[in-house]
Amino acid sequence: MDVDKHENDDELTLVLELPETDPLFGKKVSCTPDQLNDFLDVLVQRARIINFNEVELYFGGDIINLRDSISPRNELEALHSILEVIDKSRSGEKYTMKTIQQKLQEEIVDRIDKVGMKFSEETKIVGDVSCDKEKGLLDWGVDNGVKTKLDIAYVEGAGRGAIAKEDLKVGDIALEIPVSVIISEELLYESDMFSIFEKIDGISEETMLLLWSMKEKHNKKSKFKLYFDTLPERFNTGLSFGIDAVMSLDGTLLLEEVVQAKEYDELFPTLSDRNPDVFPPELYTWEQFLWACELWYSNCMKVIFSDGKLRTCLIPVAGFLNHSICPHIIHYGRIDATTNSLKFPLSRACRSGEQCFLSYGNFSSSHALTFYGFLPQGDNPYDVIPLDIDVAQDEDSGNSQISVKTQELLETDIDVLRDLSATFEGMMEALGDENPEDREKASWDVKLAIEFRNSQRRIISSILTSCNAGCELLESELRKYTAKLLLLIYLLLMWNNFNVGNKEFESFDAGDLQ
């Protein structure tokens, strides 16, 4: 697509690249700045749909006439996909299009900024905690080829975070990590464990890396010593929830997720028993195994390498980036073959001193709590409450559905909403009431569990409000419909009486009225 601006007027020209066979081939389509904005609105509408993920597609409602953004991630992705097309589009010599192309780009960047302003999270930097180890790692990284526009600081409620050292704009590379400092399966081949792993049937790359990291953490000569030194002693994810916290989850669906994730592998004690030199029993304890599980769950990133293989990695320095539902960095999962490095480009601007957030993925709050140990701030668009609904099969389904009457449809919808209400009321009851005193005295894990229960209460209460509003709406429709029907019956009776005089009224089927 090329864009052209006419001299001395406000008219813009969009030049679409068409096949020669197209009837519009070679013709120009003109529009004013307002029209260009409207055109952009239409593009964004379409781009939102293209960038839907499964959950958004499922719950997106009337996607064809989607007027508003459905989630910050989707909106950012939509705007970026258009920006990418404009950036890639041919800068025609034939048309003086640069200004207009620039106008479009500016408008999109402006819209991206607005998404950021609407959803961004405020970060409070905790000034009195030393970041010496983290700075040491950063210096080590820079010595080994890391390029960073981010600093590390402690931030309120999230441990360490990455802070922009300067104003960063869309497209800037906030961080670049050479492959040589990425922890991935390559390291396994150099390790004395590999010959043992090779003999284990079906052992996954992730399990090998997990077992490797349990020992490497204590290796004083490790190339990654500074990295391991910056890792927390405890990760505090749902996997290390104590019994009280697990009990506090009773009545939530998270309970199942945590309990399932706690069913650990039985592999490492056997390995230690058989090869104590390679897997020293004092390092291969349940506690250390849990630590390594939490490390990999909460810090790993999936990266596509230049050979096309997707590998699970730990990435020093990048591991300080926290998650947000309105992230600055969305696309970072592929090694740039020309530089042999992993780049973290900005999808939205980040001002100097602001925390730079990453997207870990489109997780529900229960997933974030179980595997990362935190609840995303704000309304999480990926919170899904799965329901098992037994749908009674209509024996007479098929053709008869076509003749289902409006009244019956309304009644069925009301029944469905009432059933849903009853299900969610049951869930609400199971969650019980919050006791603020419990929260004050609680340990970190019980506090998180209470916070999760509260978030579930908020979601379920909003669903119940919607169900009730829907029921009221349908009931009012039903009343209106019944009233209309009665009026029609009355008019027909009158009409019949009028026509047949004193002759008795012959019964008629009210269904004929539909």
Ligand SMILES: C[S@@+](CC[C@H](N)C(=O)[O-])C[C@H]1O[C@@H](n2cnc3c(N)ncnc32)[C@H](O)[C@@H]1O
């Ligand atoms: C990859 S690390 C990020 C760096 C981490 N803050 C640290 O100090 O090591 C992932 C962990 O950071 C924390 N985290 C990430 N995003 C967060 C957020 N939005 N709110 C609170 N904690 C967050 C969680 O503890 C999560 O397990």
